[in-house]
Amino acid sequence: MRKLGILLSGKRAASKPAGRSQTPLEFDGVRKAQGAQAKNRIIIAIACFGLFYTAIGARLVQYGMRSPETVSSISRADQLLISRPDLLDRNGEVLATDIRTVSLFAEPNKIVDPDEAIELLATVLPDLDMRGIHRKLSSNSRFQWLRRQLTPKQQSQILALGIPGIGFRPETRRFYPGGPTASHVVGHVNIDNKGIAGMEKYVDGQGLGDLAAAGLTVNEDLKPVRLSLDLRVQHVLRDELAAAMDRYKAIAAAGVVLNVNTGEVIGMSSLPDYDPNNPVEALQKDRLNRMSAGTYEMGSTFKAFTTAMALDSGLVKMSDSFDARGAIRIGGFTIKDFHGKNRILSVPEIFIYSSNIGTARMADLVGIDGHKEFLTRLGLLTRMQTELPEVAMPNQPAEWKKINSITISFGHGVSTTPLQTAVAAAALMNGGKLIEPTFLPRTAEQAATVAVPVIEPSTSQNMRYLMKLNATKGSGGSGSRAAVDGFRVGGKTGTAEKVVDGRYSSAVRFNAFLSAFPIDNPEYVVLVVIDEPKPEEGMRSATAGLNAAPTVGAIIRRSAAFLGVRPRFGNDMQALSLSY
Known part of the structure; x- marks a missing residue:
């Protein structure tokens, strides 16, 4: 009975109600089990973050070891900052310089709504090509240019x-402070800041273009390139040419100021x-550079x-005369004088009266081969x-015949550039040395090494x-209006008839005045050409002596001080015949 009572007592103990409080031993077991479970969860979370x-x-290491072109469709910003050297005139005035700007691009694969993006952009850039931009933004590409070289206001x-x-990418933009003042000499660049005309193209040809392609000119301050131009003379030249075009209703005008002793082009427009x-x-x-192109x-x-x-052949002397x-x-052609004197003329008279007949006879005396060789x-x-x-x-006859030599002697039958004409004239003025022209500074000593x-x-x-x-003045010469x-x-004047419908027309002219000053010891050649001038009001004719010559005079009058040429006057305020 006692054993049975103990067993019954044990069963009652095992079947205690659940709501009864646990003993300390039981609670400690439960806490340990829960702690182990939380610890396992933390370890799993740490492992997941570690793997992530x-x-x-x-992946970053992998990208870092690969080329930029592989991991990005957008060039590095500094690759777009290709610097160009400033272009300066001979006195240090800036003709061309770089300014910083930005360009607008899109990553179409990140564009959520192309239509909405275009509508927003149009509020700032109303002249956008909507259809073209929509096509770009709707593509699957990773990069598209939208607009190059924005203003700071547009970017903001x-x-x-x-x-x-x-987004925006930094770039450089070429800026020309003088605008069109020296455009044909300075030239210009394309949208990628590469020189494509004028001295800008020359600078690229000296190695800058290759360096830029290799990425070696990134963000570098390059030494400025100084040109031979004098911006003051350049302004005077262009201003007077513009005035002549307006005054004589011409279709074009051009000119050059050339140093006869160095070959430096001081101004050309x-x-x-x-x-x-x-x-x-x-x-x-009509924007052709008429002076050299x-x-x-x-x-x-x-x-x-x-x-x-x-004269140089020794066959003719200054004292000789020719039948005109x-x-x-x-x-089948007849050669006659524009204002014929109908008499025998001395060499100086042939020159100042611009006799075609007398000039042709001198060329005939030298001969065809000698004539061609001299011009060459x-x-x-x-x-x-x-x-x-x-x-x-230049253009010349394929075969020189006597008729060619005769017409070329007075400026018909050979076409050459006005700048070449000025360079050849400089050789007549500087003692007989042909010096190729330069748009870079050149000293007299440097010129002597290239003079021929x-x-x-x-x-x-x-x-x-x-x-x-x-x-x-008073000599009867055609250039007196340039005094x-x-x-x-x-x-020396030149009034050339232009070819119209295959024939020379006396109504359409290409006029020129070729000059040098101070003529006793020339320093500069000034050449002006005026294309198809019309008679000035009150005048019947439009020959070079009436338009090109006075234009040269105006250029010399305004630019001589800048060129360092001082006027000489006597006590009676008349010019002296002194050697400079």
């Missing part, structure tokens, strides 16, 4: 729109021109070269060598005398 960041780190306004997938800040204007047909029959200015040729009483008939020697029949890329090749003797010094001295005589009080100006 390990994967990210491994677009940033405020907060469009996902739209061709109108109509363009603003290099808006280079699309350069594509217009256009070839023309230079008319009677060529008589200076024919006369120099005759009758026209020359050859090969002066560089008038070959392509000119200089830094400017836009240089045309082409005529005798005595011939040069005679040509100075003839040029001075032709531009002296400037206080400065000894010499020159």
Whole structure:
């Protein structure tokens, strides 16, 4: 019975109600079990985070070891910051410089709603090509340019729109403070800041373009490139050419100021021109650089070269005379004078009266081969060598015959660039040395190393005398309207008839005045050409002596001080015949 009571007592103990409080031993067991479970959960969470960041780190290492082009469709920002050296004039005035700007791009794969993005962008850039932009934003590409070279205001306004997938990349933009003042010489760049015309293209050709392609000019401050131009003279030249175009209702005008002793181009302009800040204007047909990229029959200015040729050959002397009483008939053509004197003329008279007949007879005396060789020697029949890329090749007959030599003697039958004409004239003025032109600074010592003797010094001295005589007031010469009080100006006019429908037309002319000053010891050649001028009001004619010559006079009058040429006056305020 006692054993049975103990067993019953044990059963009652095992079946105690659940709500009864646990003993300390039982509670400690439960707590340990829950703690172990929480610890396992923490370990699992740490392991998961560790694996996640390990994967990210491994991916970053993988990207870091691969080329940028593989991991991104967008070039690095600094690759777009390709620097160009400033272009300066000879006095340090800035002609071209870089400014920082930004360009707008899109990552189409991140664009949520292309239509909404376009509507927002149009509020800042209303001239966007909506259809083209929509096509770009709807593509699956990772990068698309939307607009290059924004203004700071436009960038700020677009940033405020907060469009996902739209960003900006820093770039450089070329800025030309002088606008069109020296556009044909300075040139311009394309949207990627690469030189494509003028001296900008020359600078790239000296290695800058290759360095930029290799990424070696990134964000570097390059040494400025100084040009031979004097911005003050350049402004005067362009201003007077523009005035001449307006005054004589011409379709174009161009000119150059050239240092005869160094070959430096101090000023050169061709109108109509363009603003290099808006280079699309350069594509217009009439924006050609007529000074170096256009070839023309230079008319009677060529008589200076024919006369120099005759004198330098030794076959003609200044005291010689030639029969200009009758026209020359050859090969079905009749050669006559514009204002014929109908008498025998001396060499100086042939020059100042611009006699076609007398000039032709001098060329005939030298002969065809001698004539061609002399013009080649002066560089008038070959392509000119200089830094400017836009240089045309002269045109000449495939075979020189007597009729060719005769017409070429007075400027018909050969087309050359006006700049070449000025360079050849400099050789007639500087003692007989042909110096190729340069748009970079050059000292007299440096010029001496490239100078090539082409005529005798005595011939040069005679040509100075003839040029001075032709531009002296009261001499009857065609260049008297170029005279400037206080400065000894010499020159030769050229009025060339242009070809219309295959024939020369006396109503359409290409005029030129080729001058040098101070003529007793010339320092500068000034050449002006005016294309298709009309008679000035009150005038019947539009010859070079009436328009190109006075334009040269105005240029010399305004620019001489900048060139360092001082006027000489006597006590009676009249110019003195002194050697400079």
